[in-house]
Amino acid sequence: MSLTVDKYVLPSEDHTIQKLLLLYLELIEKTDSKGKVLPEMILICQNLRNNLMHPNEYIRGVTLRFLCRLKETEIVEPLTPSVLQNLEHRHPFVRRNAILAVMSIYKLPNGDQLFVDAPEMIEKALSTEQDPSAKRNAFLMLFTCAEERAVNYLLSNVDKVSDWNESLQMVVLELIRSVCKTKPAEKGKYIKIIISLLSATSSAVIYECAGTLVSLSSAPTAIRAAANTYCQLLLSQSDNNVKLILLDRLSELKSSHRDIMVELIIDVLRVLSSPNLDIRRKTLDIALDLITHHNINEVVQMLKKEVVKTQSGELEKNGEYRQMLIQAIHACAVKFPEVASTVVHLLMDFLGDSNVASALDVISFVREIIETNPKLRVSIITRLLDTFYQIRAGKVCPCALWIIGEYCLSLSEVENGISTIKQCLGELPFYSVSEESEPTETSKKIQPTSSAMVSSRKPVILADGTYATQSAASETTFSTPTVVQGALTSGNLRALLLTGDFFLGAVVACTLTKLVLRLEEVRSSKTEVNKTVTQALLIMVSMLQLGQSPASPHPIDNDSYERIVLCIKLLCHRNDEMKMIWLESCRQSFVKMISEKQLREMEELKAKTQTTHAQPDDLIDFFHLKSRKVAVNTKIENEREFLDHIIKSTNMKCLTGPSELEGECGFLAANLYAKSVFGEDALVNVSIEKQTDGALSGYIRIRSKTQGIALSLGDKITLKQKGSS
Numbered sequence: 001m002s003l004t005v006d007k008y009v010l011p012s013e014d015h016t017i018q019k020l021l022l023l024y025l026e027l028i029e030k031t032d033s034k035g036k037v038l039p040e041m042i043l044i045c046q047n048l049r050n051n052l053m054h055p056n057e058y059i060r061g062v063t064l065r066f067l068c069r070l071k072e073t074e075i076v077e078p079l080t081p082s083v084l085q086n087l088e089h090r091h092p093f094v095r096r097n098a099i100l101a102v103m104s105i106y107k108l109p110n111g112d113q114l115f116v117d118a119p120e121m122i123e124k125a126l127s128t129e130q131d132p133s134a135k136r137n138a139f140l141m142l143f144t145c146a147e148e149r150a151v152n153y154l155l156s157n158v159d160k161v162s163d164w165n166e167s168l169q170m171v172v173l174e175l176i177r178s179v180c181k182t183k184p185a186e187k188g189k190y191i192k193i194i195i196s197l198l199s200a201t202s203s204a205v206i207y208e209c210a211g212t213l214v215s216l217s218s219a220p221t222a223i224r225a226a227a228n229t230y231c232q233l234l235l236s237q238s239d240n241n242v243k244l245i246l247l248d249r250l251s252e253l254k255s256s257h258r259d260i261m262v263e264l265i266i267d268v269l270r271v272l273s274s275p276n277l278d279i280r281r282k283t284l285d286i287a288l289d290l291i292t293h294h295n296i297n298e299v300v301q302m303l304k305k306e307v308v309k310t311q312s313g314e315l316e317k318n319g320e321y322r323q324m325l326i327q328a329i330h331a332c333a334v335k336f337p338e339v340a341s342t343v344v345h346l347l348m349d350f351l352g353d354s355n356v357a358s359a360l361d362v363i364s365f366v367r368e369i370i371e372t373n374p375k376l377r378v379s380i381i382t383r384l385l386d387t388f389y390q391i392r393a394g395k396v397c398p399c400a401l402w403i404i405g406e407y408c409l410s411l412s413e414v415e416n417g418i419s420t421i422k423q424c425l426g427e428l429p430f431y432s433v434s435e436e437s438e439p440t441e442t443s444k445k446i447q448p449t450s451s452a453m454v455s456s457r458k459p460v461i462l463a464d465g466t467y468a469t470q471s472a473a474s475e476t477t478f479s480t481p482t483v484v485q486g487a488l489t490s491g492n493l494r495a496l497l498l499t500g501d502f503f504l505g506a507v508v509a510c511t512l513t514k515l516v517l518r519l520e521e522v523r524s525s526k527t528e529v530n531k532t533v534t535q536a537l538l539i540m541v542s543m544l545q546l547g548q549s550p551a552s553p554h555p556i557d558n559d560s561y562e563r564i565v566l567c568i569k570l571l572c573h574r575n576d577e578m579k580m581i582w583l584e585s586c587r588q589s590f591v592k593m594i595s596e597k598q599l600r601e602m603e604e605l606k607a608k609t610q611t612t613h614a615q616p617d618d619l620i621d622f623f624h625l626k627s628r629k630v631a632v633n634t635k636i637e638n639e640r641e642f643l644d645h646i647i648k649s650t651n652m653k654c655l656t657g658p659s660e661l662e663g664e665c666g667f668l669a670a671n672l673y674a675k676s677v678f679g680e681d682a683l684v685n686v687s688i689e690k691q692t693d694g695a696l697s698g699y700i701r702i703r704s705k706t707q708g709i710a711l712s713l714g715d716k717i718t719l720k721q722k723g724s725s
Contacts, residue, residue: 319355424491
């Protein structure tokens with residue numbers, strides 16, 4: 001196969017064939033079972049050398065790119081002179097691939113022997129190169145193979161970094177992260193470069209700058225700059241995936257630097273302008289964790305504006321977005337009750353929302369607020385009674401009726417509550433049976449009829465003057481039961497009842513019962529009370545008749561039937577004990593439920609704040625901690641006593657468990673930990689051994705991210721370890 005390729009393919013001048021040839025050469029085995037290069041590779045090397053000197057720049061470039069994938073030094077070695085010549089080729093496509101080839105060969109085993117002065121040549125090429133891609137590859141080669149040269153070049157061109165190409169700036173950031181990881185004490189000189197790149201034109205560079213700032217520094221200025229950058233990118237980027245990634249970064253900052261993120265909550269909320277629901281949901285989740293007494297009013301005001309925007313109906317998912325906003329406002333009002341008065345009336349406009357879930361969230365919010373904010377009770381009840389007719393959802397009406405039954409306390413409120421329910425039920429009865437002895441042709445066409453034979457007996461005088469009884473049978477036609485739809489303006493409760501929602505009918509009966517019982521307390525006229533009782537009983541009986549009639553879509557269920565019957569019995573036989581149960585016990589149960597809910601939320605919040613981000617047995621990477629070792633030199637002869645003395649002198653905490661320090665084995669090892677007032681960590685390892693003469697020997701190793709902490713703590717231990725106070 002290889003001979004066929006050598007004979008027919010290698011000489012070809014076709015670019016496509018040459019490209020396929022290089023792919024073929026990349027895939028085939030180039031060595032034998034002992035690792036030696038196959039003999040036929042000699043011909044391949046000659047062909048590659050010819051390609052590297054080919055007059056066509058494309059052939060040169062793809063061949064240089066192929067060399068980047070070769071791992072066999074024996075094949076590459078004879079090609080090195082030709083590779084070096086391409087560093088000065090006139091075409092940038094050739095130069096940029098030549099630089100990558102030099103880097104790849106230099107990284108091979110003993111590659112530095114093939115290109116002894118490669119870093120110097122690449123650095124020289126970097127200083128004169130004008131092509132952005134070639135310049136980026138040259139800097140990447142120095143960063144990978146000669147980091148000190150890359151650092152020197154960067155520091156000597158600090159003022160020009162902001163004008164460099166995007167790809168080169170990305171490599172610069174990668175270099176900074178690498179250098180600062182191994183030399184954290186030199187962070188200061190690179191932070192300025194990162195800050196200058198925050199004003200770059202490339203969004204990718206700006207994003208990487210923000211991430212680099214967060215990884216290198218926890219200073220408030222750096223974190224604030226990174227957070228501001230993320231917020232600006234959120235508003236400028238149109239890709240939803242990018243926005244979700246940026247929101248993830250802000251969420252991470254929120255977890256570790258909440259105080260700084262609180263300042264940017266309004267900037268975060270501006271992302272709600274995006275029509276994507278996932279972005280809006282994540283934005284609201286972040287914002288709700290950043291609410292404080294100082295910004296709650298601004299946040300609620302902004303959420304109210306967003307709720308108003310959803311009324312336009314321009315977007316299909318406005319209802320779902322409105323539901324998210326209502327839930328967010330509900331959370332704000334529960335956490336900060338003082339803002340409830342500014343939002344509750346606005347949200348009550350959405351009780352009749354076509355989105356049932358949204359309307360349910362509103363009524364649940366109203367139910368909780370009216371209990372936790374007694375000052376708003378009168379205004380909420382008044383607004384609810386005014387807007388009750390707008391409610392069209394069968395799941396929302398029961399909760400609204402419960403609120404009316406529980407919180408209508410004054411005479412006017414009770415009377416308005418009863419009047420509102422009667423208006424929404426419409427005229428009684430809900431159905432009727434009409435009897436017609438001679439139905440007209442029109443009625444026959446409209447309604448199906450049923451016939452019955454009715455017999456009648458009456459006395460008659462016979463011809464001989466005696467009396468007799470005559471029987472006669474006549475046919476009378478009755479119409480079937482028909483639902484009375486009421487006027488065109490019939491209320492929402494009537495419409496729902498006629499669809500067979502008898503659970504709602506039971507709630508109506510309970511609400512009327514509570515209102516009548518409370519009316520008896522606040523109204524002195526027994527006549528008016530009895531009149532209202534009669535009207536309520538009539539409504540309940542009519543609902544039972546509707547549930548048992550063939551006019552209903554389905555018969556009334558047993559639970560609803562028993563509940564309505566119970567209300568009828570209670571109104572007919574009222575007593576103080578039942579009044580207490582209906583007017584007080586129900587409210588007390590609800591108050592208890594709210595209290596338990598708030599307690600549960602507090603416990604969940606407390607558990608959330610105590611979330612463990614690392615396990616006690618997780619490994620700690622000490623590789624990057626600049627350390628100091630102090631020899632033990634003390635007059636104390638007991639190991640445990642010496643350890644306690646060190647803990648007391650340094651005010652550190654012992655991480656080693658007491659059980660591990662027990663016993664007399666002549667050896668002790670313990671780990672101590674402390675954090676400075678500036679938030680800097682320090683870890684101390686104490687290893688001591690008791691000698692035959694009773695003296696203690698060993699070392700105390702101090703580790704810290706900053707050299708100053710390690711030095712100062714080491715000096716203190718050296719001074720205090722002898723046993724002096």
